[in-house]
Amino acid sequence: MGEWKVVYQDEVEGRWVTLKVYESENEEDGDDAPVVRVTVAPCKTWSRMKTGTSPL
Numbered sequence: 944m945g946e947w948k949v950v951y952q953d954e955v956e957g958r959w960v961t962l963k964v965y966e967s968e969n970e971e972d973g974d975d976a977p978v979v980r981v982t983v984a985p986c987k988t989w990s991r992m993k994t995g996t997s998p999l
């Protein structure tokens with residue numbers, strides 16, 4: 944199996960943005976286009992996630 948690799952992670956306009964690219968270990972997937980995952984969260988939510996406190 945492949946894995947997700949973080950290629951960008953930073954605060955953008957008051958939101959925490961994470962950009963991940965999936966790198967497959969299987970050369971036979973047949974698709975050369977990258978699989979991308981973007982996650983956006985308010986910075987307050989991100990700081991609470993890091994400290995383990997409830998987002999509410």
